[in-house]
Amino acid sequence: MIPPGTKIREGRTDIIVPEDHSSHGPGTIKGTVFFNEQMAFNRDVSVMLLRAVGRDMTVADAMAATGSRSVRIANEVPGTQVTANDISADAVSYINANIELNGLANCVSSNMNMHSLFAEHAYDYVDLDPFGSPVPFVQSAIRGCRRKGILAVTATDTAPLAGAHAVKCRRRYQSEPVRGYMCHEGGLRILMCSIARELAKFDRGMKPMLSFYADHYFRTYIRIEEGAEAADRALQKLGYMQYDMDTLARSVSYDKDREHPYGPFWLGPLHDGEFLSRMDPSGLAEEKRASKYLGLWRGEIDTEVFVYDMSELSSHLKMSPPKIDDFMVFLNEHGHAAKSHVCPSSFKTDIALEDLLPLYREFSPDSRPAQSI
Numbered sequence: 001m002i003p004p005g006t007k008i009r010e011g012r013t014d015i016i017v018p019e020d021h022s023s024h025g026p027g028t029i030k031g032t033v034f035f036n037e038q039m040a041f042n043r044d045v046s047v048m049l050l051r052a053v054g055r056d057m058t059v060a061d062a063m064a065a066t067g068s069r070s071v072r073i074a075n076e077v078p079g080t081q082v083t084a085n086d087i088s089a090d091a092v093s094y095i096n097a098n099i100e101l102n103g104l105a106n107c108v109s110s111n112m113n114m115h116s117l118f119a120e121h122a123y124d125y126v127d128l129d130p131f132g133s134p135v136p137f138v139q140s141a142i143r144g145c146r147r148k149g150i151l152a153v154t155a156t157d158t159a160p161l162a163g164a165h166a167v168k169c170r171r172r173y174q175s176e177p178v179r180g181y182m183c184h185e186g187g188l189r190i191l192m193c194s195i196a197r198e199l200a201k202f203d204r205g206m207k208p209m210l211s212f213y214a215d216h217y218f219r220t221y222i223r224i225e226e227g228a229e230a231a232d233r234a235l236q237k238l239g240y241m242q243y244d245m246d247t248l249a250r251s252v253s254y255d256k257d258r259e260h261p262y263g264p265f266w267l268g269p270l271h272d273g274e275f276l277s278r279m280d281p282s283g284l285a286e287e288k289r290a291s292k293y294l295g296l297w298r299g300e301i302d303t304e305v306f307v308y309d310m311s312e313l314s315s316h317l318k319m320s321p322p323k324i325d326d327f328m329v330f331l332n333e334h335g336h337a338a339k340s341h342v343c344p345s346s347f348k349t350d351i352a353l354e355d356l357l358p359l360y361r362e363f364s365p366d367s368r369p370a371q372s373i
């Protein structure tokens with residue numbers, strides 16, 4: 001039976017979704033089954049990433065709701081065999097309708113608790129997209145990943161991870177979050193740290209393929225590496241931050257015996273640069289946005305953990321901000337600098353703070369005479 005709803009088109013796929021659904025923000029359940037239009041970009045990235053993997057894969061969408069991500073992957077990524085799972089029977093009626101609507105022979109529905117699904121079955125790619133924190137589900141999702149599989153995790157509990165609810169972050173993630181301009185980079189790295197710790201319990205390590213903050217959520221795609229040595233290598237990439245919001249001084253430490261204000265965080269790379277070079281946004285629902293983000297991810301200086309923000313430097317020096325694109329060109333005459341994806345006014349650089357501050361002062365419009373037109 002076709003469930004009540006409305007038909008939308010996302011990417012190259014038709015999807016029946018509940019008439020009353022979220023269209024922006026973190027999204028709330030409006031009827032019995034959840035759908036958020038704004039997450040089209042999140043689903044686009046899954047399609048783009050799996051297309052770049054370029055080999056036949058079994059896929060489990062552990063919490064599929066309407067099955068929007070599952071049917072997009074099955075329809076838009078050649079060589080995939082998709083299981084669209086949700087604990088809710090109402091959700092499964094949408095999933096079945098969407099499989100039928102797109103005539104997909106490579107997608108099946110499943111109505112199980114994901115913990116039971118992954119106790120019995122394993123897949124090359126597992127997608128975890130829960131309401132709020134993924135923490136209660138990560139261990140089962142890891143079990144559900146085949147050897148050297150890919151695990152994709154969304155976290156929409158931005159307030160704890162970004163330090164607005166520090167107590168909750170300590171409880172859920174056992175990390176001390178960082179506030180201020182580092183809060184989103186910090187939140188993403190706390191999520192990744194908690195996944196690395198969970199993987200290590202299974203003698204498994206991780207190599208991030210792509211990790212980002214967008215809209216109201218964090219998302220990471222990691223390739224699982226097998227063996228105790230891989231787990232130890234990943235654990236060695238966990239460490240701490242010092243970040244003084246008054247002086248802007250910042251540093252990292254791997255010394256577990258010292259007292260640290262913030263962390264632990266994943267201090268390894270967020271992305272796999274070679275893999276990103278193979279990703280192509282053609283034909284996605286939000287092709288322009290995906291292309292813009294892809295450019296930022298590819299250009300980002302992934303060896304640096306800390307972001308600077310133009311507003312942070314401006315208020316610290318009490319000087320007006322220059323245009324960020326012009327400032328990046330100027331900084332690259334003195335070192336290496338590139339915009340960061342976490343915020344349009346943020347960037348990373350290998351230039352030390354004591355050299356960066358005079359450069360900002362020199363380049364601020366307050367220090368330069370107005371250009372005649």
Ligand SMILES: C[S@@+](CC[C@H](N)C(=O)[O-])C[C@H]1O[C@@H](n2cnc3c(N)ncnc32)[C@H](O)[C@@H]1O
Nearest residue numbers: 034063064065069086087088113114129130131
């Ligand atoms: C945020 S929604 C998923 C949205 C979906 N991935 C999309 O892109 O539209 C979370 C879903 O998880 C399902 N869920 C919650 N707990 C579950 C469990 N233990 N096993 C399987 N599904 C679960 C809910 O029924 C809900 O449909």
